[in-house]
Amino acid sequence: MTSKQAPMNQESYEVYNPADGSLVGSVPAGTPDDVNNAVSTAWEAFRSWSQTDPLDRSKLLFSAAQLVRADQKDLARLLTREQGKPLRESMNEVAGFARVLEYYASISGTLKGDYGLSKTYGHMMVVRQPLGVCAAIIPWNMPVLIMGWKIGPVLATGNTMIVKPSTTAPLTCKALAGCLYRVGVPESVLQLVTGSGEVVGEALARHPDIKSLSFTGAVPTGIQVAEHAAKTLKKTILELGGSDAMIVCKDADLEAAAKGAVSGRFFNCGQTCTAIKRVFVDTSIYAPFVRRVRELADALQVGNGLLAGVDMGPVHSKRQRDTVHSLVQETVDNRLGTVLSGGKIPDSDPYAMGSFYLPTILTDVDPDAPVMREEVFGPVLPISEFDSISDAIERANATRFGLGASVWTHDMRTISRATQELDAGIVWVNQHLRIPPEVPFGGVKSSGLGRENGRYALFHYLEEKTILIHP
């Protein structure tokens, strides 16, 4: 088999640091021809990769994880420079990538088939075989972890993979692929085609010889990708974001809930699909809860993620930051909520060159305000109060999204009811935003289709073949 990646377009484009506008690096600007070449190379590689022993694939994934852990600091610095997040978060994300590889290394080859013996049909066997060439489209918000979620199950099951990293944060993904190559994963088995979504992403979605496409990004893009995928009969996984609600009941541990709200919202500058995007608080504890959240949010250090002590970096791009700010302005202008803290673009030094936004708290927010229904992808926390748990659940569900939700209480009846009735792919109790690789991840409603993570992802990447042998 060819072990090399198909050669790519010589033209490249540059990647900039959102904290100060400095140049971080450059990558090839992929073309539809690059996608075609990568697909042919990946099919050729599939012939032998799919025949490798699952144990050998496990060993490669374990070794790659070890190498990623050894290079963790350099990889994390690169991630912070191209994405903006604080170094501490980048270190965790790189470790998360390694953990995902280790998880899939540990379950590679565990999905065996079935067997039965029938008087009429003879030996009835079901074997599970890899699909072939798979593709993934990665966003800029958690590029490293999401690449791990997408490549782990694909490589473990003996499929080959073409990854299109985010246009504006492709460098750490490239460096991670380099770690896999260094331990012996052939380049032709895991190829990266960098470039724009409209060119490379669309060419992948339209390609007739790609068997599965896993996409993480915005709802309209996901729908467009799904239309192309349907026309070419690809299996798809779509992860399209969320507007996660947090419900804080009157018996909740107020300190834990306030800390949970602040970390769950301002982590990664609010740019996480399962971030807490709306908070509903029981009327009886609304005032002390809001006070504590404000204290914690005002104490966050905003700045260049490479600097020690920084808790929140810039928004990933000026375009994204301006969208967030206009949603806050719209809330205030239409009297749909009040800015308690933040709500501003800081333009003095050291923020002037970056796309920063201050941690923002909106209170007394109208449940029908756009900030309460849409996905606000930035550091904005809208809080409102509720009288009854029925009211809280109804409001939490009043959005087109359904990715995650959390309820903060120790009352078993409330836990039982909320976990049943909240319309979401994940429901947390007394925590939020924790996503271990062992359990399925994905949403309902407009948050997407299908699940990543856990052994469930292996089913997606394997196809059952029935064999009937009459003696």
Ligand code: TXE
């Ligand atoms: O997303 P896009 P954007 C949400 C979040 C954010 C909004 C816009 O609300 O504010 O989306 O972000 C590739 N065919 N999320 O504009 O454009 C693109 O190059 C195929 C939530 O960055 O959807 C990138 O690799 N691919 C989310 C990826 O799709 C295309 C994470 C996502 O970009 C394409 C990110 C096309 N026509 C944003 N156009 C989450 N679920 O966590 C673009 N792409």
